[in-house]
Amino acid sequence: IQPGDPVVIDIGGTMPSGYCSDSTRTYAVGEAPADFRAYYSVLQEAQAAARxxxxxxxxxEAVxxxxRDIITAAGHGEHFIHRT
Structure with missing residues (x-):
């Protein structure tokens, strides 16, 4: 891991009751590169629209x-390979 690298931490688990949890956090080592900050801004806007x-x-599907519409409009639709 080098300065400027984004690091994604994705953790979760299943409780004995069957409840499944998932928590994903994104960090940068030092200052994130401008292109990464631009991508991340699109994701934040898309997340706000979904909420x-x-x-x-x-x-x-509507959520x-x-x-997805925001991500696609920003030119990244083909990279959004999962559901919200």
């Missing part, structure tokens, strides 16, 4: 689309 879309009666 704003969540309400009773809204389908999971996913709220995030």
């Amino acid at each position: 704003a879309a969540v309400r009773p009666g809204v389908t999971p 996913d689309a709220a995030a």
